[in-house]
Amino acid sequence: MEFSHIPVLLNECLEGLAIDPTGTYLDGTAGGGGHSSEIAKRLTTGRLVSLDQDPDAIEAAGKALQGLPATLVKTNFCNARSALQGLGIYQINGALLDLGVSSHQLDDASRGFSYRADAPLDMRMSQSGPTAADLVNTASREELARILREYGEEPYAWAIAGKIVQRREQEPFATTLQLADTIASALPPAVRRKDKNPSRRSFQALRIAVNSELDVLSQGMEEIFDMLAPGGRFAIITFHSLEDRLVKNKFRQWATACTCPPEYPVCVCGGKAKGTLITRKPIEATAEELEYNRRSRSAKLRVIEKN
Numbered sequence: 001m002e003f004s005h006i007p008v009l010l011n012e013c014l015e016g017l018a019i020d021p022t023g024t025y026l027d028g029t030a031g032g033g034g035h036s037s038e039i040a041k042r043l044t045t046g047r048l049v050s051l052d053q054d055p056d057a058i059e060a061a062g063k064a065l066q067g068l069p070a071t072l073v074k075t076n077f078c079n080a081r082s083a084l085q086g087l088g089i090y091q092i093n094g095a096l097l098d099l100g101v102s103s104h105q106l107d108d109a110s111r112g113f114s115y116r117a118d119a120p121l122d123m124r125m126s127q128s129g130p131t132a133a134d135l136v137n138t139a140s141r142e143e144l145a146r147i148l149r150e151y152g153e154e155p156y157a158w159a160i161a162g163k164i165v166q167r168r169e170q171e172p173f174a175t176t177l178q179l180a181d182t183i184a185s186a187l188p189p190a191v192r193r194k195d196k197n198p199s200r201r202s203f204q205a206l207r208i209a210v211n212s213e214l215d216v217l218s219q220g221m222e223e224i225f226d227m228l229a230p231g232g233r234f235a236i237i238t239f240h241s242l243e244d245r246l247v248k249n250k251f252r253q254w255a256t257a258c259t260c261p262p263e264y265p266v267c268v269c270g271g272k273a274k275g276t277l278i279t280r281k282p283i284e285a286t287a288e289e290l291e292y293n294r295r296s297r298s299a300k301l302r303v304i305e306k307n
C-alpha cells in the first residue's frame with residue numbers, strides 16, 4: 001500500500017525548530033518521513049535520527065530519507081535516550097513529535113484503527129503486544145468504562161462497557177465492525193441519529209489504551225528534553241485535548257522557575273526555569289492548510305526552548 005501522509009503544520013514546525021544545518025536532530029515519529037525529510041534536507045554537516053515503532057512506517061520513511069543525512073531506528077520514542085546513545089549521540093539540538101496515527105495507519109483497514117471498514121480489531125502501532133480485541137475481550141466493565149471515559153471523554157462509557165461485556169459472553173470480539181455495532185447499540189436512539197460517528201470517541205479511547213499513548217508521551221517528553229542542548233528546541237504536535245493538556249502542563253512546568261507550593265509567601269527553592277516557551281498559545285493550521293489537509297483540523301503545535 002502506498003504511504004500517503006501530508007505533513008501537518010510543516011512550515012510552522014521547521015520555523016519552530018530554528019534548524020542549525022550543523023546540528024543533531026531527533027524526529028520521534030517518523031511516519032511517512034514527511035517532516036523528517038524536510039528537516040534532513042536543511043542539514044549540511046548535521047544529522048537526523050528518526051524513530052517510529054511501526055515497521056511499515058520505518059519502511060516508508062526509509063524511502064523518503066534516501067540520500068539524506070538521516071538514520072532510522074524502529075523503537076518507541078519513550079526509548080529515545082537509549083536509541084540516541086546507541087548511535088553515540090549524547091546531546092541533540094532539536095526534537096519533533098507529531099503524535100498519534102498516520103493517515104496510512106488509518107487508511108490501511110487491516111490495521112484495525114478505523115470504525116469505517118471491517119478488519120481485525122488490532123490498533124497496535126508497533127504491531128506487537130496485546131491488541132484492542134484482547135483488551136475488549138478481557139477487561140472488566142469498570143476498566144472499560146474508565147478507558148472510554150478518560151481517554152475518549154465518552155458520556156455513555158458505562159452503558160457501552162456494559163454492552164461490550166454482555167456481547168463478548170456470547171462470542172469474543174474479533175473485528176472493528178462488531179465493536180462499532182455494539183457501541184452504537186448502547187446509545188440512546190436520538191444520540192445515534194444525531195452523532196454521525198458514534199464510535200469515534202470509543203475507538204480513540206481504545207487506541208490510546210492499547211498503545212499506552214499518554215504514559216509513553218509523559219516518559220518520552222522527559223527523556224527527550226533531557227537530551228536537548230541549551231538553546232535546543234522541542235516541538236510537539238498534538239491531535240486531542242488529553243495530549244495537548246499533558247504537553248501544555250509539562251512545558252509550563254519546565255518554563256516555571258519557582259517550584260515552591262503556592263501557599264509559601266516567598267520563594268525558598270531558588271529554582272531556575274529549565275526552558276522558555278516559544279509558543280504561549282498553540283499554533284493551529286491556517287485556513288489554506290485546512291483546505292488540503294483534513295488531518296490538520298485538530299492539530300496544535302507547541303514549542304519550547306531549553307535554557
Ligand SMILES: C[S@@+](CC[C@H](N)C(=O)[O-])C[C@H]1O[C@@H](n2cnc3c(N)ncnc32)[C@H](O)[C@@H]1O
Binds near residue numbers: 030
Ligand atoms: C502522525 S504520524 C507522523 C507523520 C510524520 N510526521 C510524517 O510527516 O510523515 C505518527 C507516527 O508516529 C508513530 N508513533 C506514534 N507514537 C509513537 C511512539 N510512542 N513511538 C514511536 N513512534 C510512534 C506512529 O507509528 C506513526 O507512524
